[in-house]
Each structure stands twice: as structure tokens, then as C-alpha cells.
Amino acid sequence: MNEDLAFSDLLARGLSREFPNPDRVGCPDSAVLRGILFRTLRLAEVQQWLDHLGSCSPCYREFTELHKQAARSGGHSMP
Numbered sequence: 770m771n772e773d774l775a776f777s778d779l780l781a782r783g784l785s786r787e788f789p790n791p792d793r794v795g796c797p798d799s800a801v802l803r804g805i806l807f808r809t810l811r812l813a814e815v816q817q818w819l820d821h822l823g824s825c826s827p828c829y830r831e832f833t834e835l836h837k838q839a840a841r842s843g844g845h846s847m848p
Contacts, residue, residue, distance in 0.1 A: 781833070784823065784826065784829045785826055785829055785830050785833070786826055787826065788824050788825055788826040788829070789826055789827075790825045790826065790827050790828070791827075793825075793827055793828075795821060795825075796821070796825060796827065796828050797818050797821070797828065799831065799835075801814075801818060802828065802831055802832050802835055803835060805818060805822075805832070806832065806835050806836055806839065807839070
């Protein structure tokens with residue numbers, strides 16, 4: 770694994786575990802996460818959730834799982 774991939778893996782593991790939010794306080798619903806993933810929301814709608822995604826492990830994990838599902842099904846998501 771090269772250095773960039775190792776860093777990305779470390780960052781992903783940290784984001785998925787280090788910011789617990791068991792009550793999902795302030796979290797967007799799954800439709801918003803899908804809108805971010807598939808870029809169906811306007812930037813103004815997405816911008817308010819970007820910081821949250823980087824500081825909420827449950828949302829990060831859900832977003833990551835949606836991305837994996839989209840990739841497996843051949844859906845279009847992130848470039």
C-alpha cells in the first residue's frame with residue numbers, strides 16, 4: 770500500500786470511529802446523504818452538511834455504505 774492510500778485508509782478509519790453520535794443529533798436523513806452522493810442537491814443545500822459528515826461517524830459510515838452500494842450496482846456517484 771503506498772503512502773497516499775495508507776493515509777486515506779487511516780483517515781477513513783478515524784472518521785468512521787472517532788466521532789460517535791449515538792443519538793444521531795443533527796444528522797441529515799438518508800435522502801440527503803443520497804442527494805450529496807449522487808449530486809442531485811444544489812451546493813447551497815449540500816454545504817451545510819459537509820462539516821457534519823466530517824465530524825459524525827454514523828453519517829460518515831452511512832455515506833460510505835451508500836457509496837459502496839452505488840459502486841456495486843453500477844450507479845453513478847462520485848467521479
